[in-house]
Amino acid sequence: MNAARFAANIGWLFTEVPIERRFEAAAAAGFTAVEHAQPYSMPLSRWRALLDAAGLRLVLVNTPVGEPGSPAATGWGCLPEQAGQFRVSVERALDYAVALDRPLVQLRAGVLPPGVSRDAALTCFIANAHWAAERAAEAGVRLTVEALNPRDAPGYLIDTQELAAAVVAAVGHRHLGVQFDVYHCQVAQGDLTTRLTALREVIAHVQIADAPGRAEPGSGEIRFQHVLSTLGELGYEGWIGCEYRPAAGTVAGLGWRERIGGLP
Ligand SMILES: O=C(O)C(=O)[C@H](O)CO
Numbered sequence: 240m241n242a243a244r245f246a247a248n249i250g251w252l253f254t255e256v257p258i259e260r261r262f263e264a265a266a267a268a269g270f271t272a273v274e275h276a277q278p279y280s281m282p283l284s285r286w287r288a289l290l291d292a293a294g295l296r297l298v299l300v301n302t303p304v305g306e307p308g309s310p311a312a313t314g315w316g317c318l319p320e321q322a323g324q325f326r327v328s329v330e331r332a333l334d335y336a337v338a339l340d341r342p343l344v345q346l347r348a349g350v351l352p353p354g355v356s357r358d359a360a361l362t363c364f365i366a367n368a369h370w371a372a373e374r375a376a377e378a379g380v381r382l383t384v385e386a387l388n389p390r391d392a393p394g395y396l397i398d399t400q401e402l403a404a405a406v407v408a409a410v411g412h413r414h415l416g417v418q419f420d421v422y423h424c425q426v427a428q429g430d431l432t433t434r435l436t437a438l439r440e441v442i443a444h445v446q447i448a449d450a451p452g453r454a455e456p457g458s459g460e461i462r463f464q465h466v467l468s469t470l471g472e473l474g475y476e477g478w479i480g481c482e483y484r485p486a487a488g489t490v491a492g493l494g495w496r497e498r499i500g501g502l503p
Pocket residue numbers: 276301345385387420423446482
């Protein structure tokens with residue numbers, strides 16, 4: 240087992256303690272890396288200090304999003320005429336990324352706006368992602384696109400792994416890859432082995448939670464031993480983000496790492 244390959248998402252794990260104490264908690268539980276979708280409520284300097292004090296590395300953040308309930312609550316990526324706001328969100332994410340170990344940055348696509356066709360929204364997102372990839376390359380940062388399942392994220396533009404991969408292909412930039420969230424794929428599509436295999440060349444990051452409850456691996460229907468050995472056989476060398484809702488306490492639920500094992 241290679242626990243070093245798992246990154247704790249400290250927006251989901253260790254929420255028993257305030258954000259500032261989650262770093263030491265993750266390190267004490269054996270993690271060497273963390274991810275967080277929205278790090279922006281804490282200043283950069285504080286992130287740097289907390290990562291360093293705990294000996295952790297940051298491996299993933301998302302671009303900032305708009306206010307909850309607003310049209311940009313899951314991002315500006317596919318909102319026509321909002322390119323300016325999208326660019327501001329990318330620049331903010333890149334500021335954090337450059338100062339904090341150059342984690343991957345997930346581009347939030349947003350929900351299909353009313354009155355806008357799916358094709359128009361996709362064209363908009365691809366153009367925005369292309370601009371972002373150029374900027375990310377200048378900053379030495381890599382970007383991802385993630386597909387979310389429609390039950391958890393109704394209306395989110397990117398709702399299948401293949402659509403995420405199609406955006407990556409359309410942009411055609413080596414600084415943009417697919418963020419394959421195993422939980423979202425299982426809920427929306429299934430056929431995990433086939434999809435991991437088909438997308439292996441473009442997968443830049445993997446996240447895990449079991450389905451249907453989004454708790455620890457081993458709590459539901461996904462055979463994670465098989466998923467992880469498939470990733471190993473495919474030569475996946477990135478991090479695996481633990482983005483689940485602990486069923487009964489983060490530390491109490493970490494036994495899955497030994498039971499399931501890491502990459503071979
Ligand atoms: O919902 C998910 O799976 C994500 O990874 C989004 O980035 C929100 O954190």
